[in-house]
Amino acid sequence: LxxxxxxxxxxxxxxxxxxxxxxxxxxxxxxxxxxxxxxxxxxxxxxxxxxxxxxxxDCVFDSLKNLDNKVLASYAAGFTGNPDFRQKVIDWVLDGNSRLYKEVIATPGGTGAVAMTIQECLDPGQTVVLPEIAWGSYNLMAQMNNLEVAKYSLFDDDRFNMDSFREVCTKTMEKQDKLVVVINDPCHNPTGYSMTREEWEEVIAFLNGCSKKCPVVLLNDIAYIDFAFGQKEAKKYFSVFDDISDNMAVVVAFSLSKSMTSYGMRCGAAILMAKNPEIVNQLKTVFEKDARATWSNVNNGAMAMFVDVLDNRLExxxxxxxxxxxxxxxxxxxxxxxxxxxxxxxxxxxxxxxxxxxxxxxxxxxxxxxxxxxxxxxxxxxxxxxxxxxxxxxxxxxxxxxxxxxxxxxx
Ligand code: PLP
CATH class of the missing domain: 3.90.1150.10 (Aspartate Aminotransferase, domain 1)
Known part of the structure; x- marks a missing residue:
């Protein structure tokens, strides 16, 4: 039977x-x-x-336990998260290195930010471009949304494999009129590779070329960025994104899981960036609906804790x-x-x-x-x-x- x-x-x-x-x-x-x-x-x-x-x-969990019960109990101010949290994400993550137009949507972990991008930017049957060695959830997200995957090989000797990246993106554009690519950097999981500024410049120049043919979404998963050895220096590459074309968007997936060692509190953010505010607003409108339809609200206490730690316990x-x-x-x-x-x-x-x-x-x-x-x-x-x-x-x-x-x- x-x-x-x-x-x-x-x-x-x-x-x-x-x-x-x-x-x-x-x-x-x-x-x-x-x-x-x-x-x-x-x-x-x-x-x-x-x-x-x-x-x-300690500073993180002292902050959390010090919050008013009503803050912990409360819904967030909206489906995109609290305004002070969203601003703090921009300030902390980008550290003044981006002049693009931007909006932030609070998400349950970096997972939420990656998932909503993969889910909402491609139609069933289309292809998402992933690294060949990667965090397992990307493939599962693609599968759950009936997407095909195309994988670029990561390394050419000990450098980012630009040739493979180019080839895989080019082939994908032959099949469809949209390009969504995932780059997990810096501190790539699981290899620990971080691209150089020059490598990022090459990637952006190439994707700008692609964007003459179709819209391009670059999903940059930065889950481990706050443990990059260069710290503030490691955030400077964001300024390379200032050179993206008018037909391209960048979604930066940020996670408090590692940054705040608060894995179980399920908080993160998607930073939506483009030259053209209309692109950002289109993404924001759809992502906000996706958020409301799936998790509705992000942990209010975690957002408040993030703001408090950075405002009052930064040292x-x-x-x-x-x-x-x-x-x-x-x-x-x-x-x-x-x-x-x-x-x-x-x-x-x-x-x-x-x-x-x-x-x-x-x-x-x-x-x-x-x-x-x-x-x-x-x-x-x-x-x-x-x-x-x-x-x-x-x-x-x-x-x-x-x-x-x-x-x-x-x-
Ligand atoms: N991206 C990468 C590469 C990861 O390794 C992880 C967690 O292991 C995440 C994103 C998302 O984690 P979380 O949803 O807990 O923020």
Missing amino acids: KMTNFVKDSVSQTPIVDTVFAIVNKAKEAKKTYGEDAVTDATIGSLYTEAGELAAL DYDAERQKYVALLKERSEIFRNEADAAGLAYYPYREGFFVTLSMDNDLRDRYHEALMENNIFTVKVNKGIRVAICSMPVSKVKGLAGHMKEILDEV
Whole structure:
């Protein structure tokens, strides 16, 4: 007997294969069986302290707990979020580096900002351009909206693969009269690559050319930007967007999850930018309706907390965040230096939460198993093995790359 569809016919019923949580649990089991010391858990994609606990910035949660109950209880001022929050997002994220016309829509995490762009800018059957190695949710979002995906290869040696990006965009424009491209930068998940200003200039010049043929939407996912090693410097590339053509829009997807270490509070924003205010207003009108029709309101307490931290606790916030930026630097340097010494290959890392070893998927599958047999738990990504230095204390990072290379040589 074939069960009839209780969900819409067009949606795939294949369950999510959550590769991360399955391995996280295996790592937990191994710790119980063999003890903490015997196990290397490189699976968790959140920032952890040297003591092995989830990092939760004091200034952030002090602020939250200090808010009036009525602020926490309240709906937001509107479906696009509170005006002071929206202004603060522009000030904090863009840091004075953009002269484009702009609007902000508060979203539940960066996920909300990415999802509404993918959902509302393309029609079913059209193609979204994604990086070949990427955060898994992009592909799922495309699937849920019946979109095709076209993937650009990320690297040409240790540089952004401009040729592949060009080729994939050009092919996509042969099939449709709209171009929507996702670039996750800086601190790309999972490789830790950050594009140079020159690379951004090349991307914008190329997309401007594309925009002579059709409207272009650049979705720039900046989820990890506040942990970029350059900090304020890392926000300067936004000024490159000032040179976009009149037939192009940029959506910047911002997330408080990482910036404020408030993953579970589900707050973020989509910054909509263009030369032409009419483009921004068109996006805003539709995105606002999408927001109202799906989540309606964004967490009011999280928005108020963000404003309070930046208005009244900025020094503490900078100091606390910098401490973790320094830790990421230390952990990544140890891992990379040892990987270099051992000859363990990884994608070009500049900064961010993860280092990813580069290999084809066949080898990756065998290697991932072999690592687990040695009580080293990592996450498989397309063409690589993700090592979450964000959650590993320095003591665990030390010696890891060499050990991983030994295991690789045996596979
Ligand atoms: N973009 C990337 C690349 C991510 O890795 C994540 C979270 O892991 C997000 C966006 C969105 O996270 P959130 O919805 O919690 O803001």
